[in-house]
Amino acid sequence: MRVHRALRAEIIEGVLAPGASLTETEQAARLGVSRTPVREALARLVAEGLVTERGPRTLVVSSIDADDVIALFTLRRALDEQSARVAAASADEAQRATLRRLAARFTAVDPAALAAADDEGRHGYYALVAEFDAALDEATAHSPYLAAATAGARVHLARVRRLARDDDERLAASAREHAAIADAIADGDAERAAHATHLHLHHALTSILRHLKETP
Incomplete structure (x- = not known):
């Protein structure tokens, strides 16, 4: 939940800009957590439409036009x-x-x-x-x-x-x-x-x- 809230807030505030790549490894290291909560958070963000799958194992912040x-x-x-x-x-x-x-x-x-x-x-x-x-x-x-x-x-x-x-x-x-x-x-x-x-x-x-x- 904490990881999801943190990433969600950064997307909404524009800290994570549209098109920014989101990898489990990088986000886990940045947030100081294991990859499992990051993986779960990214899955929720995809379901919410804030993150988009751009290919196998490639996730990016959803664009807005x-x-x-x-x-x-x-x-x-x-x-x-x-x-x-x-x-x-x-x-x-x-x-x-x-x-x-x-x-x-x-x-x-x-x-x-x-x-x-x-x-x-x-x-x-x-x-x-x-x-x-x-x-x-x-x-x-x-x-x-x-x-x-x-x-x-x-x-x-x-x-x-x-x-x-x-x-x-x-x-x-x-x-x-x-x-x-x-x-x-x-x-x-x-x-x-x-x-x-x-x-x-x-x-x-x-x-x-x-x-x-x-x-x-």
């Missing part, structure tokens, strides 16, 4: 819009109160903080998004298959965010969009929540594809 991103967002639209509808319809009062607080915090996000040289603002923003995701998961906990599928998609989304570079203006807009989604769910308005989610994903996809096109 525009087609991959579009396919990911097609899946996200189906999952996230439905999650927003389910949460709006089924959240209890405590969960709605949590979402209202999150909406207020998203609204209060300072665009200047997102551009902080030490990156503290961005880390704080992503932590807030993680809180929102957790609140959404809690409100849809009675739909375990939906929650599991959504969690799988988020892993790849995190990679895409890193590869597409941070965009302060986009993050500020994203904060406003998250506030709209959280407010709609808290109000119990399923279709407004789904529509706000759709708009957020549309703007996110447009931004990511633009950044990928600009990347040499």
Whole structure:
């Protein structure tokens, strides 16, 4: 588990770049473990789509291109819009109160903080998004298959965010969009929540594809 978590985090953060070769021997030596846990971790990463087999005994970090991103967002639209509808319809009062607080915090996000040289603002923003995701998961906990599928998609989304570079203006807009989604769910308005989610994903996809096109 530890080896899997370590390699997974390095892939998501971009420490292990797309196309990087992953051999059992090298990773075992680097992480200070035997080859067995590395082999097991790599098998899990292949199953998650983060690592690809490129031939006999040859594994590499999976690439991400525009087609991959579009396919990911097609899946996200189906999952996230439905999650927003389910949460709006089924959240209890405590969960709605949590979402209202999150909406207020998203609204209060300072665009200047997102551009902080030490990156503290961005880390704080992503932590807030993680809180929102957790609140959404809690409100849809009675739909375990939906929650599991959504969690799988988020892993790849995190990679895409890193590869597409941070965009302060986009993050500020994203904060406003998250506030709209959280407010709609808290109000119990399923279709407004789904529509706000759709708009957020549309703007996110447009931004990511633009950044990928600009990347040499």
